[in-house]
Amino acid sequence: MARPATSPYPAPPEGAPLRLAFVGQQTYFRACALDEDSARIRTAFIDYRDGRDPELLRARLTAFAPHAVVVFRPETVPAGLLADFAVPVLGFLTEPISRESGGGALHWDLEERRRAMARLDRANVDRLVSFDPLIVPTVDEVMDVWRSLPIPVADRLYRPVQRVNGTPRMLFVGRSTVHRERYLIDVKHRFDCLHVAFGIQVEELEELLDAHQITFNIHNEPYPSFENRVLLHLAAGHLVISEPLSPTHGLEPGFDFVEVSHPEDLLAVATEARAFPDAFHRIRVRGRQKAELVRASRVWPALMRDLFADLHAFGTHREVATQLIGAAAHA
Amino acid sequence: MRHELPYAPPPPGVPVRVAFVGQRTYFEACSLSAPAGGLHPMFIDFRGGAQTAPMLDALHRFDPHAVVVFRPEILPPGTMDAIAAPVLGFLTEPLPRTVAGQPDDTDAPHPNLAYNLAELAKIDRGNVDRVITFDPHGWDAAAALVPLWRAMPLPVDDRLYRAPRPSRRPPRIIFIGYSTMHREQSLVGLKHELDLPHYAHALMGDELRDVLWSADAGLNLHGEEWVRSFENRVLLHLASGALVITEVLEPLFGLEPGIDVLQVSDRHELSLRVHQLTQMPDMHDRIRIRGHHKSRQFAASKLWPRVIGDLFADLAAFGTERQNLRPAAPLAALSPPA
Numbered sequence: 001m002a003r004p005a006t007s008p009y010p011a012p013p014e015g016a017p018l019r020l021a022f023v024g025q026q027t028y029f030r031a032c033a034l035d036e037d038s039a040r041i042r043t044a045f046i047d048y049r050d051g052r053d054p055e056l057l058r059a060r061l062t063a064f065a066p067h068a069v070v071v072f073r074p075e076t077v078p079a080g081l082l083a084d085f086a087v088p089v090l091g092f093l094t095e096p097i098s099r100e101s102g103g104g105a106l107h108w109d110l111e112e113r114r115r116a117m118a119r120l121d122r123a124n125v126d127r128l129v130s131f132d133p134l135i136v137p138t139v140d141e142v143m144d145v146w147r148s149l150p151i152p153v154a155d156r157l158y159r160p161v162q163r164v165n166g167t168p169r170m171l172f173v174g175r176s177t178v179h180r181e182r183y184l185i186d187v188k189h190r191f192d193c194l195h196v197a198f199g200i201q202v203e204e205l206e207e208l209l210d211a212h213q214i215t216f217n218i219h220n221e222p223y224p225s226f227e228n229r230v231l232l233h234l235a236a237g238h239l240v241i242s243e244p245l246s247p248t249h250g251l252e253p254g255f256d257f258v259e260v261s262h263p264e265d266l267l268a269v270a271t272e273a274r275a276f277p278d279a280f281h282r283i284r285v286r287g288r289q290k291a292e293l294v295r296a297s298r299v300w301p302a303l304m305r306d307l308f309a310d311l312h313a314f315g316t317h318r319e320v321a322t323q324l325i326g327a328a329a330h331a
Numbered sequence: 332m333r334h335e336l337p338y339a340p341p342p343p344g345v346p347v348r349v350a351f352v353g354q355r356t357y358f359e360a361c362s363l364s365a366p367a368g369g370l371h372p373m374f375i376d377f378r379g380g381a382q383t384a385p386m387l388d389a390l391h392r393f394d395p396h397a398v399v400v401f402r403p404e405i406l407p408p409g410t411m412d413a414i415a416a417p418v419l420g421f422l423t424e425p426l427p428r429t430v431a432g433q434p435d436d437t438d439a440p441h442p443n444l445a446y447n448l449a450e451l452a453k454i455d456r457g458n459v460d461r462v463i464t465f466d467p468h469g470w471d472a473a474a475a476l477v478p479l480w481r482a483m484p485l486p487v488d489d490r491l492y493r494a495p496r497p498s499r500r501p502p503r504i505i506f507i508g509y510s511t512m513h514r515e516q517s518l519v520g521l522k523h524e525l526d527l528p529h530y531a532h533a534l535m536g537d538e539l540r541d542v543l544w545s546a547d548a549g550l551n552l553h554g555e556e557w558v559r560s561f562e563n564r565v566l567l568h569l570a571s572g573a574l575v576i577t578e579v580l581e582p583l584f585g586l587e588p589g590i591d592v593l594q595v596s597d598r599h600e601l602s603l604r605v606h607q608l609t610q611m612p613d614m615h616d617r618i619r620i621r622g623h624h625k626s627r628q629f630a631a632s633k634l635w636p637r638v639i640g641d642l643f644a645d646l647a648a649f650g651t652e653r654q655n656l657r658p659a660a661p662l663a664a665l666s667p668p669a
Contacts (some may be wrong), residue, residue, distance in 0.1 A: 027526045049523060176510030176531055189378065192356050192533040197510055199528030211538070 008311055008321030009088050012067045017042045018304060021064050023057065024072030025049040028094070030202045031232060032072070032151045034300040041301060050076040061085065068304055074128070075120040083123035086320050088307055091125035093117065094151060096225040099134045109221045118142055126316040127307060132226060133247055146310070150249045151228040152299040153235045153291060154202065157209060161237035161284045164213050164277035168239075170194065170270065171212035173205070173229060180218040183243075183263045187216070187270045209236040214273050216266065217242035217257075230257065231294050234287035239280045241269050256287040338415045340643050341396040346371040349639055350393050352386060353401030354378040356533050357423070360567060361401070361485040361631070368636025379405035390414055397639050403462065403477075408455035417651070419642055420459040420477065423485060425560045426451065426469030441558050444469075451476055460651040461642060466560065467582055478652055480645065484584045485563040486634040487570040487626065493544055495572035495619045498612035501525075502547035504576075504605060507534055507564055513556045517598035521605055543571035548608060550601070551577035565592065569626035574619045576604050584629075591622040 012018045018041045022033040026047040034043050044064045048057045050073075058081060061069065066087055071077060074091030082089055097114040098106045122143050130136055133148035170193035172184060187193045193216075196208065215233040217240055219225050224246030231249075233240050240257040253259035258273075258280070260266040273280050292298075315321070341347045348371045351362035355376040363372035373393050377386040379402075387410070390398065395416050400406060403420030411418050424447040427440035439445070454477055464473050467482035506518060507530045521527045527550075534542055543549075549568030553560055559581035568575045575592040578601075588594035593615055595601045608614065627633075 025523075025526075051524070175529075176515070181510070188532045189354075189356075190380075192535070194534060194538070195530070195532035197529040197531040198522045199505075199526045201526070204528075 008316055008318075008325055009086065009308075010067075010324075011308055018068065018301075019044075019064065019066045020300070020304060021046055021061055021066035021069045022072070023048050023061070023069060023077075024092075026201065027199055029072040031154050031157060031205060032228060032296070033070070033154060034152075034296040035154060035156065036297065041304075048076070054078045054081045057081070058085070068307065070300075071125065074125050075117045077121070077124050079119075079121035080123055081121075082125070083121070083318070084320050086324055088127075088311055088316075089125045089318075090303070090307055091120070091128045092151070093128060093130040093132075093135070093139060093145075094228070096132060096220075096223065097135050097138055099138060107221060107223045110223060114138060123318060126311060126318055126321070129303075131228070147303075149299070149303075150226065150231055150294050152294045152296040153228075153232050154296045156202065156206060157232060158235045158291070158295065159209065159237045161281070161288050162213075163281065168213035168274055168277045169211060170214045170216070170274070171196070171208055171238075172216045172218075173200070173208070174218070174227070175220075177220050179221050183218045183266050184216060186263065186267045190267070191270065191274055193270075209233070209238070212238065213277065214239045214241065214270065216240075216270075217245075218266075219243055231291050234291040235295070237284055237288050239273055239277075239284050240287060241266060241273070250293065251287070251290055255283065256290045258283060338417065340647070347397065347639060348373070348393060348395045349635065350375055350390055350395040350398045351401070352377050352390070352398060353421075356535055358401040358485075359535055360488050360491060360539060361563060362399070362488060363486075363631040363635045364488050364490050365632075367489070367632035370636050370639060372635075377405075383407060383410050387413065397642060399635075400459065403459050404451045404454040406455065406458045409457065410455070411458040411653075417460045417642055417646055418458060418653075419480075419638070420454075420462040421485070422451065422462060422464040422466075422469075422473055422477070423563075424450070425466050425558065426464075426472040428468040429471040441555065443555060443558060448472055457653055460646060460653055463638070465563070481638075483634070483638075484561060484566060484629055486629050486631040487563075487566050489630050489632045491540055491543055491567060492570045492627070492630060493572045495616070495623050498547040498616070500612050501609050502612040503528075503545055504548040504550065504608065505530070505542065505546045506550045506552070507542070507567075508552065508562070509554075511554050513554065514552045517552050517601055518550070520602060525605070525609060527605075540571075543567060543573070546571070546573045547612060548574040548576060548605075550605075551575060551580075552601075553578050566626050566629050569622040570630070572619065572623050574608070574615050575622055576601065576608070586622070586625060589618070591618065591625045593618055 017039055020041055020043045022045045030045055033045050036043050046060045068088045070090045072092050072094055095113045096110055097117055098110040120142050127146040128143055130139055130145045130148045131151050136145045139145050170191050172193055172195045176197050215238045217227055217230050226245050226247055226249055230240055230242055241260055242257050244259055251257060258269050260269055347369055351374045359374050362374050363370060375386055375389045397416055398418045400418060401421045402423055425444055426448050427444045461480040462477040463481045463483060465485055473479050505528045510531050551562055551565050559579055561580050561582055561584055565575055565577055577592050577594055579594055586592050593604055595604055
């Protein structure tokens with residue numbers, strides 16, 4: 001990447017807050033975004049999803065006049081929509097895709113998501129962040145990945161770990177798949193595990209997090225991944241019982257969460273945790289501590305600082321930035 | 332049939348203690364949660380495969396005059412032998428249907444219905460005095476296996492009732508029910524276009540009430556595309572003042588499509604109706620009001636006192652088949668020492 005003579009995008013005026021817009025499907029990503037209105041940063045969340053009116057997104061962005069934009073699932077933004085939007089745009093890849101670039105037996109679900117990711121228009125984004133470092137070789141075929149880190153967790157979802165009074169309650173938030181039902185069916189019917197399959201907003205999620213203490217993480221399909229619900233529930237002080245995570249993003253099975261590899265294991269651990277919640281208290285405390293690493297108010301400002309620094313140092317491929325630099329030089 | 336009752340009816344003027352037994356997840360919302368019509372209710376959680384002793388112990392402590400068991404086929408044989416009170420079973424699962432006394436025009440029943448029938452065949456008739464089915468179309472299939480008495484929809488707990496309110500803009504439209512391929516195919520587009528919430532399991536108690544009351548419309552989709560039924564969520568949503576958009580109901584239990592509920596023939600019409608409602612949230616307010624009004628006849632406080640009263644009268648008139656009732660004394664032995 002060519003090193004520019006100057007920063008391609010204007011930084012916020014000295015002393016003014018950074019205006020940061022988050023764009024994505026609110027059902028999923030408001031729980032991952034920063035919600036702040038302070039002297040350092042001012043945020044807005046703009047709901048957008050595949051198939052929605054792109055001009056409306058553009059109009060809302062223009063109205064907010066951000067200094068930087070974060071787009072969750074940037075592959076859903078139509079080609080060229082943000083090509084002339086003259087602020088840094090950070091795309092955040094949130095979907096698991098095939099980890100091999102070709103050959104071998106690839107899971108149909110991962111391949112479908114890989115094809116969807118391939119729609120990404122490089123002109124819309126300056127940098128890409130991937131939630132999964134193991135998909136980077138695949139993504140690099142479309143656009144270089146800048147960084148990999150787990151999806152942050154909104155500050156509003158953090159809670160102190162509380163001792164369980166009475167019988168702990170169980171919760172699973174995530175869509176229903178055959179693989180998940182195979183794991184969860186017994187705990188659902190034995191222990192009335194609440195399963196919320198779709199569509200709750202962050203306000204309702206907060207209430208659910210307050211009322212439950214044990215949760216599960218089951219992959220969509222039988223392929224390894226790292227779902228953001230793991231950190232979200234750890235942040236809430238829950239005991240997380242999960243299939244093996246890949247990558248682990250620093251979480252340690254047996255210390256920060258309980259790992260299970262079979263539906264019967266899940267039932268056994270859930271039964272034990274329900275009967276003896278105190279036995280798992282340390283794991284909840286450890287997991288909660290580890291979740292601090294992804295607190296939105298820590299991660300997003302640091303990421304924005306690095307984004308501006310990186311763009312200043314290495315420039316960008318986006319045409320609009322080149323035009324900005326040219327206009328500045330001409331002036 | 333045995334005509335002399337092995338249990339005495341409650342003395343006049345005394346509140347009739349009725350125990351409702353079943354999986355709380357599903358059936359608490361169909362029972363009576365507060366005294367009404369001379370009944371004093373209690374709900375006791377019991378589900379297939381669970382130990383019977385805690386349930387029997389709770390029954391013993393409550394000493395009911397009558398017991399209602401949802402899905403009585405999950406009771407192990409002989410479970411109710413020590414309960415010296417009338418036991419009313421309530422069948423809640425759809426069964427293979429007959430048309431005018433003849434088997435349905437299909438060669439074999441749908442596998443789900445056949446499975447339900449096979450499960451029902453495990454029932455111990457000695458556990459129940461009378462049985463109600465929610466589905467009159469499955470009457471013949473059930474009558475061969477249980478002392479079938481009546482068909483009626485599952486009642487709705489009074490605490491879930493709330494008069495219709497002006498709709499939010501956009502309206503909050505929800506689906507409550509476990510996930511099946513047919514349901515997901517019908518809902519997936521709506522979910523992603525409208526953030527339609529889907530509660531797949533174990534929504535109950537105050538959380539159920541809060542979710543029902545937060546909704547302006549509730550969807551009803553059958554578990555399978557070609558297996559029509561009357562799911563109790565229809566009445567739950569109507570009771571809470573929500574508009575019900577449903578696939579074709581069979582039976583209707585007096586609900587009139589286009590007047591009490593909005594009926595759709597397939598997922599495409601469902602999508603159309605939901606999108607219309609999103610654009611004009613109050614366009615079906617009359618249906619919401621009418622549907623809620625109709626749902627009031629299914630309030631638990633209205634239905635259960637009459638059903639229990641009729642149960643005693645019917646037993647007094649026609650007796651019971653239950654043969655294995657043991658006197659009350661052995662039941663006391665089940666309770667742990669003080």
